[in-house]
Amino acid sequence: MTSQIPGVVINKLSRFTDARGWLSELFREDELPEGFHPVMGYLSVTHPGVARGPHEHVTQSDCFCFLSGKYRLTLWFRSDTGILKEVHETGEENAFLVIVPPGVVHAYENIGEQDAFVLNFPDKLYAGKGKKEPVDEIRHEDIDSEFKL
Numbered sequence: 155m156t157s158q159i160p161g162v163v164i165n166k167l168s169r170f171t172d173a174r175g176w177l178s179e180l181f182r183e184d185e186l187p188e189g190f191h192p193v194m195g196y197l198s199v200t201h202p203g204v205a206r207g208p209h210e211h212v213t214q215s216d217c218f219c220f221l222s223g224k225y226r227l228t229l230w231f232r233s234d235t236g237i238l239k240e241v242h243e244t245g246e247e248n249a250f251l252v253i254v255p256p257g258v259v260h261a262y263e264n265i266g267e268q269d270a271f272v273l274n275f276p277d278k279l280y281a282g283k284g285k286k287e288p289v290d291e292i293r294h295e296d297i298d299s300e301f302k303l
Contacts, residue, residue, distance in 0.1 A: 161255035192275035207261030214278040223270020230259040
């Protein structure tokens with residue numbers, strides 16, 4: 155899985171399985187783009203048939219790890235020639251780390267039959283230090299726009 159959108163990084167995640175279970179390295183500093191430094195992490199669970207997004211950030215990059223379930227990830231990028239849209243399937247059978255830079259509209263939808271989780275390691279704190287700043291998010295899901303799943 156690769157992206158033609160500037161700044162988007164997609165790395166295959168490997169799963170190492172043994173009698174105890176499995177392990178997957180999510181990221182290593184020496185494999186991240188220069189200048190990208192995660193500052194927090196969270197886990198979200200998405201129910202089957204539910205989408206998160208589309209939205210974008212002004213200054214934040216997201217670093218999603220799709221290890222569970224089955225997701226359809228959609229990315230939109232505005233260029234001088236219009237909007238470039240990419241759709242990728244990812245999840246347990248096709249695990250990836252995806253870094254989405256500022257200005258790239260993104261959404262993911264659980265297209266599987268069970269709840270599934272996504273890990274995110276963004277490079278900005280949600281609502282800033284002490285959660286006292288405006289949230290860096292431009293939401294598109296409730297407005298009529300070109301960003302439809």
